Amino acid sequence: MTDRPLSNIRVLDFGQYLAGPLVGMMLADMGAEVIRIDPPGGPRFKSPASDMLARGKSSLVLDLKNADDRAVALDLAARSDVVIENFRPGVMKRLGLGPDDLRAVNPGIISLSMPGFASTDPELAGLAAWEAVIAARTGQFTDMGLNRRLMGINPSFTPLALASAYGAAFGAMSVLFALAARDRNGGDHIEVPLASALLEGLIYNCEQIEDYPARYKSPREVELDRRTANGLPMNLRFEELSEFLDPFYRTYTCADGRGFYVVACSIAGHPQRALRTLGLSDLANELPDFSAYLDCKDWPAAWSARNYPVGAKDRARISSAMKAAFLTRPSHEWEALFGAAKAPGTAQRFTQEWLADPHALASGLVLVVDDPRYGKMRQMGNVAWIADDALAAVKQPGPTLDNARDQLGTILSERVRPAPVRTGKGGWIEGLKVLDLTNVIAGPTIGSTLARFGAEVTLVQPVEPSVDPWNAVVFGLHAQRGKKSILLNLKTPEGKDALTKLIAEADVITMNGTDEQRDKLGLSPERLEKMNPRLILVQLDAFGGPLRGPKSDHLGYDDLAQAATGVMVRFGGGMATPEEHAHFGTIDVLTGFCACISLAAALERRNRTGKGGIARAALAAAGNLIQAQFMYDFEGRGPFDEPFGREARGWAPFYHCYEAADGWMFFAAPEEQREALRAVPDLADLADQPEITLSAVLAERFATRPFAHWAAAFAGTSSTVVLLGSLHATRDTAIQRESDGAIDLTQATFRVIRHDRHPMGRWADLVAPNAVRPERGRITIPGPMPEYGTHTREVLGRLGYHPETIDAMIGAGAASESWSGKYLPE
Incomplete structure (x- = not known):
């Protein structure tokens, strides 16, 4: 072809x-x-x-x-x-x-x-x-x-x-x-x-904000702070942790014994949808519901359903009602009901189950390939x-x-x-005009990534925010960097007209939403073709694939993709103890990067053919990608016995975390193995130790000497030991202040920028854009995320609106210059 x-x-x-x-x-x-x-x-x-x-x-x-x-x-x-x-x-x-x-x-x-x-x-x-x-x-x-x-x-x-x-x-x-x-x-x-x-x-997981307001801390973070401040032990049992989970952000057990994960917080209306789907309409109507962008001192109630988390006094009451409701039906029925109601939730699955899931196969998220060695082989699909x-x-x-x-x-x-033969030094996509219609993390990651390569990104958000400031502002500090920001009311003729003009000047539009949401927004393939055959829409969603499947229009977020594809059960150790995979945005950020791949391919095709189209990525496909080394199945495959659960320390004795006399380290000898031990005098006598006991014996031996001793012992070989770092320590040793001048992106592996002139009035530590290091292409460090609406007047003026018209639009609510009195509500 x-x-x-x-x-x-x-x-x-x-x-x-x-x-x-x-x-x-x-x-x-x-x-x-x-x-x-x-x-x-x-x-x-x-x-x-x-x-x-x-x-x-x-x-x-x-x-x-x-x-x-x-x-x-x-x-x-x-x-x-x-x-x-x-x-x-x-x-x-x-x-x-x-x-x-x-x-x-x-x-x-x-x-x-x-x-x-x-x-x-x-x-x-x-x-x-x-x-x-x-x-x-x-x-x-x-x-x-x-x-x-x-x-x-x-x-x-x-x-x-x-x-x-x-x-x-x-x-x-x-x-x-x-x-x-x-x-x-x-x-x-x-x-x-x-x-x-x-x-x-x-x-x-290493973003840091000066004087971070307490309102954004989850119940688990509050408990962690309490125990640290009072010198209390960190000894909670897994069963006790459920009391610190938000009712709209946790796993519930269904009638069939399978867990069902709900992520219905932070988005206006989602908690109510979840409760009504469960038959708890009276409870849904009782939820306090007011703007999450008010400072806490101005809240008319102790908490708002538009703001994560649920208040402490109502958490147990709501969770108890939801627990009882979920026990009345099996998980597959709840999955269908939640999908139809546009309430974000999914059944927990093992990776092997996902590889045989009807939606995964129908949508092309999982493919069946005739492998010459293994026969019919189910594999992860495109990312x-x-x-x-x-x-x-x-x-x-x-x-x-x-x-x-x-x-x-x-x-x-x-x-x-x-x-x-050219010797240019410009950004690879300099001058590319991107219209960003996304929110939360995955979608906005597309635009902020494109900005480093030279794209001009204009972010459009509604005049009344549907996403709480934890997701939109705290996470947006990274994901909304390098963009112009305008607020429009697309329910008004004036707001729609402004959007139409923005689309007319754009090369690329980005959105996160299902096909159903895309078409409702007026961005169907047919309409795009009529508007501009060269226009590229980058569409990111939860469960979409190259083909349509029964869950293609189900809503979802990072953790729901983890649950559906087997990540949470793997990390937690079983269906009774699923856990989100440790890190915020694990799949979100990766999906944004994958969407950039699809856009880059679409640009390559457009350069050759003049044809635009829709470039796609999905959270579930990124869930496949982080499990790529075991995301396959076939008749006769060995067991899915990769390391899992809370006590996992490594793959095997030669690829494992061990504690040296002065701290934890990782030992890696995946190729030399027994020979690696024979080469070190302190370990040579263990080379013939039976595999079943070797990890325990190595743990005892490694504990007798400090890390520096073991590092020297393995120096110059293909085996190695490395101290276990922490994300926070990696961040803190890599910080360069923005106010100190030019940021070096090319020498050290890690670089973090302390934005000490940030427009929110607090400094923020953010990882620098230094993962891509070209010799000729120019990488731009995107400027700080502007307060939402900062560029409304500037963008409307660029579109040809007269200042008096802009005043009238803002006065009538067709446009706006801010969501709140403060950049980060407190």
């Missing part, structure tokens, strides 16, 4: 394990020709997941230490558009395949390097950067969520490969945006350190796609080893792909 979004792109995928192959898979899923370069013996990742990651690719076995094979690799690069690799820094250069070598044969090549830590980082560049080593050093395993902290469990381990997921999303979008700018900038080399990507993905791409839900299986050898002669007979 020649009309697929990326059908004109050829990619050489040198990636191994997860991050690099994921980028190649994402590009192949949208039609790129991807040639996987394998070492002799095949991929180093010996797992059925490797077959999934290879789908749609061809394979060529090359020994890159052999001069003839290196010459073949360079010949292929001369005839390709993109090269991907995720080796340690310097490996490709030593092989004669570094960025300069590639540009020498192809000035237009876009090369992507994905090391674990920044190649310019003097402390971390040489670290053996296995996935869990990156997570451990960054702080992913420490203080793993409010539940674990209140139970006194620290550290915890999770098998979710968040660094590779976030890094792959950044990698895929960056090579496509760089291709869009090739006529201006020429070829480019891009580095995406996986640890930098991880910190950006977990931004909401980004174009709505009219008929083959988005059709996948070719992965290659047999070296199946590209027969076509090699034909490929090498092609002429070298010419590209104009």
Whole structure:
């Protein structure tokens, strides 16, 4: 097919394990020709997941230490558009395949390097950067969520490969945006350190605000503060934690014993919808309901249904009523009822159940692929796609080893792909006009990400906010950076007229909502085609896929995607103890990044064909992505026995958290294993210890010496130990004040900006946009999030409205300049 979004792109995928192959898979899923370069013996990742990651690719076995094979690799690069690799820094250069070598044969090549830590980082560049080593050093395993902290469990381990997921999303979008700018900038080399990507993905877990108002703290945070202030132990049992969960943000047990997760807080009307769906209309009518943007001192009641959380005196009463109601029906019935009522909720599932779920299969979120090795194999579907791409839900299986050898002669007979030699330094999408209609986290992440690459983003929100300030302002500090903000009432003719004018000048519109909501807003595919055939709509939702399924119009948020795809049951340890996965925005942020991939592919297609369309991503697809290494099933598959639950410390003895004499560390010897122990005198006698007891024996031995001793013992090997960091400590050691001048984004792996001139009047610590580091493309640090409505007059004036007309619109409520008297209500 020649009309697929990326059908004109050829990619050489040198990636191994997860991050690099994921980028190649994402590009192949949208039609790129991807040639996987394998070492002799095949991929180093010996797992059925490797077959999934290879789908749609061809394979060529090359020994890159052999001069003839290196010459073949360079010949292929001369005839390709993109090269991907995720080796340690310097490996490709030593092989004669570094960025300069590639540009020498192809000035237009876009090369992507994905090391674990920044190649310019003097402390971390040489670290053996296995996935869990990156997570451990960054702080992913420490203080793993409010539940674990209140139970006194620290550290915890999770098998979710968040660094590779976030890094792959950044990698895929960056090579496509760089291709869009090739006529201006020429070829480019891009580095995406996986640890930098991880910190950006977990931004909401290390965001810090000066004098943070107490009203935004959840009941669990209040209890955590109380125990800390009074020197009380962190020893809550899991069963006791339910008393600290908000009634509209928790799991309930249904008549069939399955958990049902409700996330119906913070959005006006959602708590009432949930209660009415449960048959609790009288209780719904009793909820206090007033603006969440008033300061607490001005509240007419102790709490508002529009504001998270529910007040302490009503929490138990509402929870008790909801518990009793859920026990009257099985979970699948509640799922259908909540979906129809537009009340956000979903049944809890195991990952294996999600892979066989009727909606997942019908929508293309999960695909059945005829794998030559494993037969009918259910696999995660696309993480980004174009709505009219008929083959988005059709996948070719992965290659047999070296199946590209027969076509090699034909490929090498092609002429070298010419590209104009350019030396521009501009942003990859400079001047792209984006109209942002999104809210909460996932949707706004799209616009803030595009702003770093040069896009001009105008954010439109309603004059009466439907989202509480916890979601819109506190989370918006990061997700709304770099945008102009206008408030319009789209229920008025004047507001609709202004929106129509904004659409007319836009290249791209972003929205988070279902197909039903999209069409109601007047952005159906048919209307978009009539308005502007080149216009691209980026649509993000919870359960949408390349195809329609029974739950395509169900509402949902990050935690609901976690529940539906198996993340919460995995993290909590079972159906009776599901827990949200430790970190705010785990899936939200990733979905925003995936939407940027789909936009980048749509721009590539538009550059070639002039055709716009709808670029898609979904929370559930991102839920697949963070579980990519075990998101597959087939007859005869081994058990889904990845590490799970509260007591998990690692995968196995050689990939595990251990406590040294002076603190926790992570030990990684996934390849050397027994040989790694034999090489260390203090551990050599344990090399033949039985596997079943080895973790316990290693724990005893590691506890006898400080971390520095073990770090020295493993120095210079492919095995390593690394101290367990914390996200807060990583943040605090990476802060650079905005008032000090230019922010350096290129040296250290981690960089955090203290916005000490923030318009809210408090300083805010936010992770810097440094996960994508191009040589030629320019990265812009987006300015602070403006107060909502700050640019209403400016934007309306740009659209041609006279100042008197603007005054009249504001006076009549068709437009507004603010939501509240303060940037952050207190």
